[in-house]
Amino acid sequence: MMMGAQPPAPCLRTPTMADTKLTADAAPSAGPRWLRTLLFAAAAALLLAGYRRDGLRLPLCLSSGERAGEIGHIKWSPAAECNPGTECGSIIVPKDYFDPSAGTASVAIARFRATKFPKKGTVFLNPGGPGGSGTRLADQRFADLIGEDWDLLGFDPRGINKTSPQMKCFDSAHDFELFVANTVLQQGFTVKSVSNLTDPALEAHLVQQSREFLALKKAQAALCAKNMGDDLKYMGTATVVRDLDFMAKIFDGEDGKINFYGGSYGSILGAYLVNMMPHRAGFVVIDGIADPVNWSTEPSHKWPINWLASTEKTYRFYLETCAQAGPEACPLANYKDEPYEDMEARIEAFFDRLVSAPLPVPFAPRPGFLTSGAARGLLLMYLERPLQWADSALALAEAMAGNGTRLFVKLTSEDPIPPATARTDLVRLGVTCLDSPPPASRADVPSAEDLVAEFLRTLRGVSRHFGASVSVGEPDGGCQYWPVRGPERFVGPWNATLDWPMLIVSNTMDPITPIQSGLLINALMPDSSRIIIQDGPGHCSTAIPTLCTTKLVRGYFAGTLPANGTTCETSYRFFPGADADDNFAGLGAEDRRLLGSARAAGQLLQELRRG
Incomplete structure (x- = not known):
């Protein structure tokens, strides 16, 4: 169901001056220029007259552009500007697929060509976020994971990185850093103590922080309205799905399917894709699943109660494996095989001390102080990244000392003034505030008290350690102040029938996209999906790559469907200490290469999601 514009199928077929079979490799020709000009002018006249079918607006179906600036035109950049082994550039797309008068947007792309033939088509890649740049994903590492007989196309979604219009609510990266520095937006929410979640002082303390949070969010929205205007309207996930449809026709022809690989927020994009355009979906893999029903129907302050369903299980596993490793490998432990409850109590005592006495940090690249909210939020982020658990234990132990x-x-x-890239602005809000439902009335606008009620519900019912700590790593909220609404907003249904089942990958201990979300999509699409369950911690299966999962994903893109519910075991030394990394021990050369590519790809995905 579409909110706002509600396009039925098919779209309005509009000829362009290059109206022939779509191709991204050669300039098309379509007869005499006078005839093409006449056709283009006639089509434009129809559109500007407000063409309707059955009383509903139709999205445009546009062919590839012949000239620079035309919709569909691809501008390839010099090789020196691209990552080694890739082609890079940009493609012109309609800014608004329902309104040609809105103009155009430019989507940054990078392509890694297939090395094995016959080529099967193009797989579009998204790292998540939302806000992650996808152009860096088009390389040999992902070819190893997906298959050498596919072209891989990474792209920067609307507003992100090199795609334009670029999200830029602040005049500079420095201005953004100054705005958030030492505020609740950066330091997170501090919980006075998780040992007594019924203490009235806890609620009052959170209310005061929530008031500051809402004031800052309101200021952010005002800056976006001033500096971005209507360009904010086109960053929603539904618009990005239409970009995928448009680009797939450019690169693989009118009948080419949309093939896709995405993790984290990329699972939202994939779920939207297969349910908005089931007839267009081809091979689709989503990993680290966020619940699309919750995402599209609940305001963002109600998302964490869903996201944290596996967090406590992950945290206990983190503490247990630290204790098993002992203090030499994990300095949070006092002795080998110490009861995890003792470690937990020491960490909580440290967080409680920070409530009343934040820790001065004078010798960081940007000096400041560490609050309880920040330390707890960072620990939650570390739980997503098992490859960094040893580093996290050292950082936390040093802070406790x-x-x-x-x-x-x-x-x-580490850089006190980060470069002006996507992560220094509000790209995430540009997406989430168009995807989440706007308040139906003034009574639905969440107050500080409403935010706190949700914090307490999550702390008491789902995650007592991290129920108010999500905002450090997932900076959502304040969408009630967002100055624009998009041309469409998809809210389901989520039970599409596909020609080829989608592949879902979920970890049993993913602390931010729990396995329940993957099982939900699998249940909603029982005949059009398969789920692989990786039994281990971390955000997305690539957090700790396994040969089992990696080979099943690669096999899927080769045309082999795994049995639904296939489980892959995880084997990894989370706290290796001074010992060499033995996670590759006993593997043959090909398996070592494949697992090495999977690990490198996973590290890149985590880097891009964080920005």
Whole structure:
């Protein structure tokens, strides 16, 4: 169901001056220029007259552009500007697929060509976020995961990185850093103590922080309205799905399917794709699943109660494996095989001390102080990344001993003034505030008290350690102040029938996209999906790549469907200490290469999601 514009199928077929079979490799020709000009002018006249079918607006179906600036035109950049082994550039797309008068947008792309033939088509890649740049994903690592007989096309979704219009609510990266520095937006929400979640003082403390949070969000929205205007309207996931449809026709022809690989928020994009355009979906893999029903029908302050369903299980596993490793490998432990409850109690005592006495951090690249909210939020982020658990234990142990530098730089970035890239602005809000439902009335606008009620519900019912800590890593909220609404908003249904089942991958201990979300999509699409369950921790299966999962995903793109519910075991030394990494021990050369590519790809995905 579409909210706002509600396009039925098919779309309005509009000829362009290059109206022939679509191709991204050669300039098309379509007869005499005078005839093409006449056809183009006639089509434009129809559109400007407000053409309707059955009383509903139809999205445009546009062919590839012949000239620079035309919709469909691809501008390839010099090789020196691209990552090694890739072609890169940009493609002109309609800014608004329902309104040609809105003009055009430019989507940044990077393509890694198939090396095995016959080529099967193009797989579009999204790292998540939302806000992650996809152009860096088009390389040999992902070819190893997906298959050498596919072209891989990474792209920057609307507003992100090199795609334009670029999300830029602040005049500079420095201005953004100054705006969030030492506020609740950066330091997160501090919970006075998780040992007494019924204490009235806890609620009052959270209300005061929530008021600050809402004031800052309101200021952000005002800056976006001033500096971006109507360009904010076109960053929603439904618009990005239409970009995928448009680009797939450019690169693989009118009948080419949309093939897709995405993790984290990329699972939202994939779920939207297969349900908005089931007839267009081809091979689709989503990993680290966010619940699309919750995403599209609940305001963002109600998302964490869904996201944190597996967090406590992950945290306990983190503490247990630390204790098993002992203090030499994990300095949070006092001795080998210490009861995890003792470690947990020491960490909580540290967080409680920070409530009343934040830790000065004078010697970081950007000096400051560490709050309880920040430290707890950073620990939640570390739970997503098992490859960094040893680093996290060292950073947390040093902070508990009085030196918060190592932990604090994870909050502020090692570079005190980061470059002006997507992560220094509000790209995430540009997506989530168009996807989440706007308040139906003034009574539905969440107050500070409403935010706190949701925090307490999550703390008491789902995750007592991290129920108010999501905002450090997932900076959502304040969409009630967002100045625009998009041309369409998809809210389901989520039970599409596909020609080829979608592949879902979920971890049993994913602390931010729980396995329940993957099982939900699988249940909603029982005949059009298969789920692989990776039994282990981390955000997305690539957090700890396994040969089992990697080969099943690669096999899927080769045309082999795994049995629904196939489980892959995880084997990894989370706290290796001074010992060499033995996770490749006993593997043959090909398996070592495949697992090495999967690990490198996973590290890149985590880097891009964080920005």
